[in-house]
Amino acid sequence: MALDKDTVARIARLARLKVPDEELGALAGELSGIFSWIEQLNEVDTAGVEPLSSVSDVTLPLRADKVTDGGMAAKVLANAPGGAVYIDPSDKNAGGFFTVPKVVE
Numbered sequence: 001m002a003l004d005k006d007t008v009a010r011i012a013r014l015a016r017l018k019v020p021d022e023e024l025g026a027l028a029g030e031l032s033g034i035f036s037w038i039e040q041l042n043e044v045d046t047a048g049v050e051p052l053s054s055v056s057d058v059t060l061p062l063r064a065d066k067v068t069d070g071g072m073a074a075k076v077l078a079n080a081p082g083g084a085v086y087i088d089p090s091d092k093n094a095g096g097f098f099t100v101p102k103v104v105e
Helices: 005-014 021-042 073-077
Strands: none
Touching: 005 021
C-alpha cells in the first residue's frame, strides 16, 4: 500500500502532528514500507497456532496467600521523619506506632 503526500498530511492532521511539507515525502515512504511489512505478515497462515502469552513456557512460583505483619516493626519505626515521634514497639501501651501532631481540631 503506497501512501502519497496528501494522505500522510491528512493522517498527520488527524493525529494532531505538525509535519513540515518537506518531510512529507520521506514520511510517506517510511509509512508505505511499514504497511507493506504488515501486508506480508497478513499472508502468514496462523490457523493452527495457539495464542502466545510468553515466549518461554515458564510458570511463575506462587506463594501462600496469607497475611503477615512483616515482623520488622522496629526497623519500620526507625524511619520516622523529624515530625513524627518514634514509640518503642516493646511499649505495650503504645503498640509500636508513629505518633504525629494533631492537625485537625
